[in-house]
Amino acid sequence: MAGKREQNREQNRLALIGAVLDSVAEKGISETSVSEIIQRAGLSRGMIHLHFGGKDNLVQAAAHHSSEEYYDGLEALLQTAGDSPQERIEMIVRGDLSERVLNRRNVNIWYAFRGESRNRTAIAEHSDTRDGRLRGMIHNAFSRIVREAETPDASGAARDATHGTLALLEGMWTDFLLHPDRFDRGEAARIIFRFLAAMFPAHFSLEGAVQPQQKKGAAPAAPAVSDP
Amino acid sequence: MAGKREQNREQNRLALIGAVLDSVAEKGISETSVSEIIQRAGLSRGMIHLHFGGKDNLVQAAAHHSSEEYYDGLEALLQTAGDSPQERIEMIVRGDLSERVLNRRNVNIWYAFRGESRNRTAIAEHSDTRDGRLRGMIHNAFSRIVREAETPDASGAARDATHGTLALLEGMWTDFLLHPDRFDRGEAARIIFRFLAAMFPAHFSLEGAVQPQQKKGAAPAAPAVSDP
DNA sequence: GATTTTGATGGACGATTGTCCATTTTTAAT
DNA sequence: ATTAAAAATGGACAATCGTCCATCAAAATC
Missing domain, CATH: 1.10.357.10 (Tetracycline Repressor, domain 2)
Structure with a gap:
């Protein structure tokens, strides 16, 4: 059993990574802001800091x-x-x-x-x-x-x-x-x-x-x- | 006669372009801000708008x-x-x-x-x-x-x-x-x-x-x- | 030398950036 | 059902972004 908690957590992690890649592919790196990312991922602003500790780490993970x-x-x-x-x-x-x-x-x-x-x-x-x-x-x-x-x-x-x-x-x-x-x-x-x-x-x-x-x-x- | 006025003007234009290229080569595009450019060129903030009408045009010219x-x-x-x-x-x-x-x-x-x-x-x-x-x-x-x-x-x-x-x-x-x-x-x-x-x-x-x-x-x- | 013209200055401005945390919501454990 | 723990929220925050203009300095013209 994966646990609904951990399952959601991983899902949101991937959503953030996917949002970064979508934005980079579509708008370029310079227009890939935190606002752009969380809007695409449909998540709240704090998630990036929660899961990755900052935008740079998220981009690197992507x-x-x-x-x-x-x-x-x-x-x-x-x-x-x-x-x-x-x-x-x-x-x-x-x-x-x-x-x-x-x-x-x-x-x-x-x-x-x-x-x-x-x-x-x-x-x-x-x-x-x-x-x-x-x-x-x-x-x-x-x-x-x-x-x-x-x-x-x-x-x-x-x-x-x-x-x-x-x-x-x-x-x-x-x-x-x-x-x-x-x-x-x-x-x-x-x-x-x-x-x-x-x-x-x-x-x-x-x-x-x-x-x-x-x-x-x-x-x-x-x-x-x-x-x- | 080139005219000292026009001569300086062109010189500053080139200084801005050179500053952009130096910064892009050294720090990358995302870190090439207006502040970074004018600091490298040793010119004032308004010059970019005066000579190129905006940062984007300057980067393009570079x-x-x-x-x-x-x-x-x-x-x-x-x-x-x-x-x-x-x-x-x-x-x-x-x-x-x-x-x-x-x-x-x-x-x-x-x-x-x-x-x-x-x-x-x-x-x-x-x-x-x-x-x-x-x-x-x-x-x-x-x-x-x-x-x-x-x-x-x-x-x-x-x-x-x-x-x-x-x-x-x-x-x-x-x-x-x-x-x-x-x-x-x-x-x-x-x-x-x-x-x-x-x-x-x-x-x-x-x-x-x-x-x-x-x-x-x-x-x-x-x-x-x-x-x- | 006086006046006009134009290049150059640097700060004000609103918008947007990324970070972070107090709070709320949701799940797991008791 | 109650409590403990973890995840998610969204706004506050200072810092920085690029633009623009009132002002100043200097060269060109008279």
Whole structure:
């Protein structure tokens, strides 16, 4: 039996965190005031001090919550992936670009906290740990790939591929932040795999997209007028 | 004659903008108050309203100023580059990762504004235009590369290479934001060129040096997009 | 040198910020 | 049913926010 008392208590805690995240996503950090938060949560003014001891702690808890949510989602997705390293990397990339993870709300929240993370040490830590865990997963997979491929300077290649893949994902997120309407998930994934396929042709290919390795060049010859 | 009056006026305008950027870089946006600004600028309280009509406009002007500064620096660097597209791309990448452009101050400012750009339409616009101009320069170079290389689906390849390179640069900036102390410019550049070398082995090499052009006979033709 | 013009000053102002506590309400224990 | 304990309320509070204007100082013009 949870006890109605403790149950309500936890429920209100989460309501406050949710209200912060909603407000940050919608209005930005600078407009996320105590008044705004308690109005969204439908609770009284004193609750913040009661549950978190102050607004800063609440915001920090919200950042932590959001970070955990992101990583849990990604890890759950990863458990449905196959065992091969390329499958795992593909799952991470597609997962990180999926609607469930990469959406306006999450992106807004993520970048809002990042912009203020310099001062809020605790928030910066969450960025770090998330980054660290994700990096570990990707690096692990690439290590196996370069080992199989017997690449020269294997450890350097794995590290660079990891770093580059992470950077590419970060860049795509930024893309989404700046142009959420014209962002194309398929294109983002295709570009990442195009780079990976160029580096590890034996492990990645461009399925679904043009893969004209041995086909004769059909001379598309369409002059590029398309804006970038 | 500039007139001592107008001269002082402009000087104070710039002092206010500089104070905003210093404060944003050092304390973050949320702690950049009017009091903080005028204290740093050594001017009186009314100046903000006099010169900019309000704090929001001043912050916007500061964002604009910072953005212009970034792009001007990059463009100046680009004019010292050679004519070949690979030289231009290398110059852009190395320039974007150079100490002069990528440093704590600029990164802090840039991400602070990004985090709040959702609401401030004007600030978001500057991100856009900067992004657009940079994208144009890179896309222009890749268009020439794929044309020379007679790549199948040339326009798609150029677009993807542009998109990927921009994403990689963005990711490296984020890297610097989160770990300014252990960031390695050389490593960042090496990774980008490693990806580019994999995609365009005839044009980029792993050492980061530009690959010597194999055929000199090819007419450069007119650039698809004219540089500003 | 006198006058006009304009930039610059700094305090007053109401609004809003986050904190905190006296009080009330609700649940658990007796 | 009564008491004890905990949770929730909402307003008081000082501090700070950004705006604006009456006033002053200085440069430009006459």
